[in-house]
Amino acid sequence: MSITAARVIVCSPGRNFVTLKIETSDGLTGVGDATLNGRELAVAAYLTEHVVPLLIGRDPARIEDTWQYLYKGAYWRRGPVTMTAIAAVDTALWDLKGKMAGLPVYQLLGGRSRSGVTVYGHANGSSLDALLSSVAGFVDRGYRAVRIQAAIPDISEIYGVTSAAIYEPASAAIPAESVWSTEHYLAHIPSVFARVREEFGPALRLLHDVHHRLTPIEAARLGKSLEPYALTWLEDPVPAELPDGYRLIRQHTTTPLAVGEVFNSIWDCERLIREQLIDYVRATVVHAGGLTHLRRIFDLAALHHVRTGSHGATDLSPVCMSAALHLDLAVPNFGLQEYMPHAPETDEVFPHGYRYEDGYLHAAETPGLGVDIDEAAVRAADAKGHAWRNPVWRYEDGSFAEW
Ligand code: EZ4
Ligand code: CO
Numbered sequence: 216m217s218i219t220a221a222r223v224i225v226c227s228p229g230r231n232f233v234t235l236k237i238e239t240s241d242g243l244t245g246v247g248d249a250t251l252n253g254r255e256l257a258v259a260a261y262l263t264e265h266v267v268p269l270l271i272g273r274d275p276a277r278i279e280d281t282w283q284y285l286y287k288g289a290y291w292r293r294g295p296v297t298m299t300a301i302a303a304v305d306t307a308l309w310d311l312k313g314k315m316a317g318l319p320v321y322q323l324l325g326g327r328s329r330s331g332v333t334v335y336g337h338a339n340g341s342s343l344d345a346l347l348s349s350v351a352g353f354v355d356r357g358y359r360a361v362r363i364q365a366a367i368p369d370i371s372e373i374y375g376v377t378s379a380a381i382y383e384p385a386s387a388a389i390p391a392e393s394v395w396s397t398e399h400y401l402a403h404i405p406s407v408f409a410r411v412r413e414e415f416g417p418a419l420r421l422l423h424d425v426h427h428r429l430t431p432i433e434a435a436r437l438g439k440s441l442e443p444y445a446l447t448w449l450e451d452p453v454p455a456e457l458p459d460g461y462r463l464i465r466q467h468t469t470t471p472l473a474v475g476e477v478f479n480s481i482w483d484c485e486r487l488i489r490e491q492l493i494d495y496v497r498a499t500v501v502h503a504g505g506l507t508h509l510r511r512i513f514d515l516a517a518l519h520h521v522r523t524g525s526h527g528a529t530d531l532s533p534v535c536m537s538a539a540l541h542l543d544l545a546v547p548n549f550g551l552q553e554y555m556p557h558a559p560e561t562d563e564v565f566p567h568g569y570r571y572e573d574g575y576l577h578a579a580e581t582p583g584l585g586v587d588i589d590e591a592a593v594r595a596a597d598a599k600g601h602a603w604r605n606p607v608w609r610y611e612d613g614s615f616a617e618w
Pocket of ligand 2: 424426
């Protein structure tokens with residue numbers, strides 16, 4: 216069997232997605248997510264111009280060899296664009312291998328380690344009452360873990376807080392710049408968690424995403440102030456380019472730390488994991504080199520008491536979510552899976568067999584990943600994608616802050 220075609224499909228059912236579809240001489244097809252939010256067309260061009268010509272005629276069964284060929288053969292290693300392109304090929308080849316074997320991909324990864332994938336939902340609110348009712352909605356729907364993002368007095372825009380049904384921070388326009396105040400934030404957040412714990416008791420797992428806004432010592436203070444409320448994790452307290460930042464936070468707090476949604480290689484987290492500076496690694500299939508490479512990261516993590524917590528925002532397509540679920544089911548050190556349901560128009564373009572039930576996601580039992588792209592459902596007006604830009608933040612004095 217050989218690869219006869221590979222097509223890059225750009226579409227925008229509510230937001231932009233890039234998908235690679237590989238076809239074989241036996242008439243099988245496999246899909247991989249190639250979406251790099253805000254930089255979508257860079258990956259589409261990398262695939263079309265540099266990767267697709269190399270795939271034609273190759274044996275689709277040779278997943279590891281193809282990964283090595285694209286990683287080492289490029290000479291220029293790593294980076295989000297390269298690793299997202301490699302991820303798309305790798306994911307499509309795992310989908311194909313499952314179809315060749317007649318098995319769901321998790322069976323090829325060693326079989327089930329658990330009956331379902333525990334997910335967390337995103338609760339938020341522009342007031343404390345709105346937040347509490349948002350949390351209650353998740354509890355009513357069976358969620359065992361909820362991420363809490365709260366409005367902060369005197370800050371008008373907060374990451375993760377919206378009145379819309381589906382949170383969407385990106386926009387087609389050049390985004391407005393929002394103002395951030397660390398002082399207001401640090402003063403307010405502990406009281407939010409006090410209230411949520413009081414209302415929902417000790418068993419509900421609570422998480423919080425700082426979105427890289429703090430310095431290590433500020434994050435240490437936040438972690439310490441949240442200890443009474445026993446968070447499952449504090450996410451992205453500081454950027455992770457400097458692993459020592461996490462050591463500093465660790466020296467001051469027992470609040471567990473999660474990081475990794477922007478990681479694209481094992482070399483982004485090798486030291487964080489080896490020195491046990493984090494508790495959860497949040498790398499994903501689509502941005503960290505596909506199932507082959509993410510499995511390598513998760514296996515390293517397993518040696519060092521680090522659990523998984525893959526990114527699962529709506530700017531990763533249902534193809535990525537399907538692939539993530541197969542790996543989540545198989546690895547021994549799974550922690551939690553982020554889950555933001557996609558817009559209905561996205562689900563229509565990406566028919567998938569995974570389903571949510573009572574706090575868990577369940578992977579499809581069909582051969583492969585159990586997901587496809589329905590090209591007939593892509594509207595002509597959306598077939599080239601749209602300008603889609605991430606938000607921008609500044610501190611009160613006008614200097615640049617992380618989103
Ligand atoms: O900001 O996916 O934990 N989830 C997140 C997401 C990310 C976006 C970036 O494109 O932090 O909302
Ligand atoms: Co995050």
